[in-house]
Amino acid sequence: MNLVLACALLAPVQPTHNLYVGTYNSPTSEGIYRLTFDSATGALGEPALAAKMTNPSFLAIHPDGKKLYAVGEVGESGKRKGGAVAAFDLSPKGDLKAINDQSTVGGGPCHITLNPEGTAVLVANYGGGSVVSYRVGPDGSLGEPASFIQHKGASVNKQRQEAPHAHSINTDPSGTFVYAADLGLDQVLIYKLDKATGALSPADPANVAVPKGSGPRHFCFHPSGKFAFVINELANTITAFTHNPKTGALTSYQTISTLPKNFKGDSYTAEVVAHPSGKFIYGSNRRGDSIAAFTVNPESGTLAVAGFATAGIKEPRNFIVDPTGKWLLVANQNADTIIVFAIDQKTGVPKPTSISAKVGKPVCLRLLATGGAR
Numbered sequence: 126m127n128l129v130l131a132c133a134l135l136a137p138v139q140p141t142h143n144l145y146v147g148t149y150n151s152p153t154s155e156g157i158y159r160l161t162f163d164s165a166t167g168a169l170g171e172p173a174l175a176a177k178m179t180n181p182s183f184l185a186i187h188p189d190g191k192k193l194y195a196v197g198e199v200g201e202s203g204k205r206k207g208g209a210v211a212a213f214d215l216s217p218k219g220d221l222k223a224i225n226d227q228s229t230v231g232g233g234p235c236h237i238t239l240n241p242e243g244t245a246v247l248v249a250n251y252g253g254g255s256v257v258s259y260r261v262g263p264d265g266s267l268g269e270p271a272s273f274i275q276h277k278g279a280s281v282n283k284q285r286q287e288a289p290h291a292h293s294i295n296t297d298p299s300g301t302f303v304y305a306a307d308l309g310l311d312q313v314l315i316y317k318l319d320k321a322t323g324a325l326s327p328a329d330p331a332n333v334a335v336p337k338g339s340g341p342r343h344f345c346f347h348p349s350g351k352f353a354f355v356i357n358e359l360a361n362t363i364t365a366f367t368h369n370p371k372t373g374a375l376t377s378y379q380t381i382s383t384l385p386k387n388f389k390g391d392s393y394t395a396e397v398v399a400h401p402s403g404k405f406i407y408g409s410n411r412r413g414d415s416i417a418a419f420t421v422n423p424e425s426g427t428l429a430v431a432g433f434a435t436a437g438i439k440e441p442r443n444f445i446v447d448p449t450g451k452w453l454l455v456a457n458q459n460a461d462t463i464i465v466f467a468i469d470q471k472t473g474v475p476k477p478t479s480i481s482a483k484v485g486k487p488v489c490l491r492l493l494a495t496g497g498a499r
Contacts, residue, residue: 140165142447142492143219145175146456146463146484147184147195153461153485157181157195159219160463160482162492164449167465169482176213176221182488183236183443188243190493191215192224192265196234200252202226208234210248210259212267219495227267231255231275236293236343240300245271245323247294249305254289256305256316260323271323280311281338282359292358293343298350302328302373306341306355313341313355315373333375335364343396348403352426356383356397356408363397363408363419365426381428383408383417396443401450405431405473409441409455416441416455416466418473432474437464437481443489456487463487 144162148154156178161170181195197209211226233252239245239261246259246267255275260268276289290309296302296318303316303325312335315328335341340359346368347353353366353375361384366375383394392413399406406419406428415435419428440459446468447454453466453475463482466475 141495143495144169144454144463145184145186145193145491145493146172146487147181147489147491148484149180149182149198149458149486149488151486157184157221158484159221162447162454164447164452167452167467167478167480169463169465169480172482172484175219176223178211179209181211184489184491185237185239185246186215186491186493187239187261187265188241193221193491194237194239194246194267196229196237196248197226198233198235200232202228207231207253208250210234210237210246210267212265214265215493219493224264225266227259227269230257230270230273238295240296240318240320241298242300242320244320245318247296247303247325249291249294251290251292251308254291254307254309256291256294256325258318258323258325268323272325274316274325276307276310276314278310280309282340285309285340285359286311286338292341295344295346297368297370297373298346299370301370304344304353304375306344308340308342308358311335311337311339311341313344313375315375317373328373330372330374333366333377335377336360336380339364342394345397345399347399347421347426348401352421354397354399354406356394358393358395361392361394361410361413363406363428365428367426378425379427381419381430383410384413385415385433388413395441398444398446400446400468400473401448407444407446407453409444411440411442414438414441416444416453416475418475420473431472434466434475434477436477437462442487445490445492447492448494454490456490458486458488461485461487463490
């Protein structure tokens with residue numbers, strides 16, 4: 126275990142958090158919701174509407190804990206071309222107040238993140254097959270797009286991979302490199318980030334491929350920074366990579382199924398998350414209605430199936446592990462619920478609890494410790 130990870134695990138964790146929920150609009154959902162989460166007990170509070178917005182499907186909280194950013198997953202944002210991305214001020218009580226918004230230039234923005242310094246907001250446009258970046262102003266506002274990059278190409282699945290479909294965007298631990306998983310291209314594209322301007326430019330190498338027809342969707346780093354993982358929506362697999370922090374290059378070493386051996390029928394994956402200890406990796410199966418748990422070999426990074434969580438899960442989209450590593454929270458899009466699992470610290474397998482909350486069409490979950498930054 127490296128020194129940074131050891132210090133992070135020893136740092137005290139604030140027990141009370143605000144849980145922000147990104148949703149698709151429905152008769153029971155109008156935007157971004159907020160509820161409390163207690164990491165000592167796993168308890169959830171009553172949801173309340175924090176901000177009205179059209180399809181705020183994915184959220185990102187600024188590293189200082191004082192701003193929140195959301196994509197508006199639409200094809201066109203008013204009279205502007207592309208979808209929307211919005212900036213909000215976070216009050217000490219956790220309330221949201223709009224700062225400003227910008228066009229994402231491309232349509233269907235579906236994922237958003239910030240670099241570790243909080244100087245840049247990065248967005249992936251699924252519908253438009255592109256990525257866009259913004260410089261963050263001193264007040265948290267979003268500037269005009271600092272860069273816009275249109276992906277090009279297609280892959281073997283004529284229904285789902287007829288064109289580029291950028292599905293997520295993430296930075297490496299240093300914030301030097303940016304990784305965009307493109308479902309339509311069967312590639313993870315790699316960019317350099319100018320932290321001062323927020324602009325993106327192709328790295329060298331500029332991409333890494335996954336097996337044809339896989340449909341890479343979401344991406345995460347191991348806490349050590351040595352390994353990275355992409356979950357493949359169409360193949361129901363996770364591909365693991367070693368990571369070169371100097372060049373940003375990824376080298377694949379394993380692809381493993383996210384489904385139980387006896388599963389039959391259609392399924393699509395959604396999210397991949399690393400446990401803060403680095404011992405476990407998790408992936409969600411939509412329609413398969415499960416969370417797959419894997420152990421991680423600390424030396425090689427090789428994944429092995431540990432088990433599956435299924436109780437109460439229905440169309441699981443995004444899910445998160447809380448900072449203590451004790452709880453796994455799942456957004457059930459088609460059940461209009463958020464449910465909490467207790468993580469077995471030896472096996473890594475999430476165990477069901479009776480804890481849940483009702484939120485319409487939940488897609489994304491983000492935690493912020495009350496009273497300060499994460």
